[in-house]
Amino acid sequence: MICLTAPYISGFLAFREVPFLVDAIRRLQEKEPTLMPQVLLVDGNGVLHHQGFGVACHLGVLTGLPCIGVAKKLLQVDGLENNAVHKEKIRLLQAGGDTFPLMGNSGTILGMALKSHDHSTKPLYISVGHKMSLEAAVRLTHCCCRFRIPEPVRQADIRSREYIRRTLGHSGPPVSGQE
């Protein structure tokens, strides 16, 4: 059980969540070091970020583990917009695994939109977090997708909600979601 202190502010997700994620990794290293993952799929962005340093970068630097930013919505950064042109590019994605690059006004490729399976309408927004190329990040994420959300993120989502429902669903303070 943890208690969040910082509020959620777009662009500052890491300052809210990263201390608890680092602590979870530290506890895993202590108790089950053989289960330490070689890579983390992080619910949020990596370099696709206002300061080029989202939660997946923070977590990577603080743990030393390769990290991938996996966002479900486009963070509108460096001129990137969820506008008609962007929506048309989404519409043109054919099969699961199809992508298009997310290039900001600066000319930098900040990430890739990924159609995570054949019948998914909304893409995932993949970006580099730490110690991994964008191409490898996209391929690995796609390989984890049984449904739209890659299974590690999806299971974390489902199991954390279930835990919250079981333990403090009736009495606890207002704690929500992914913690």
Added chain:
DNA sequence: GCGACAG
């Protein structure tokens, strides 16, 4: 009032 809004 309007745009933006990772989770």
Added chain:
DNA sequence: ATCTTGTCGC
């Protein structure tokens, strides 16, 4: 993120 209603597929 959360909530809600409805629909479709297995």
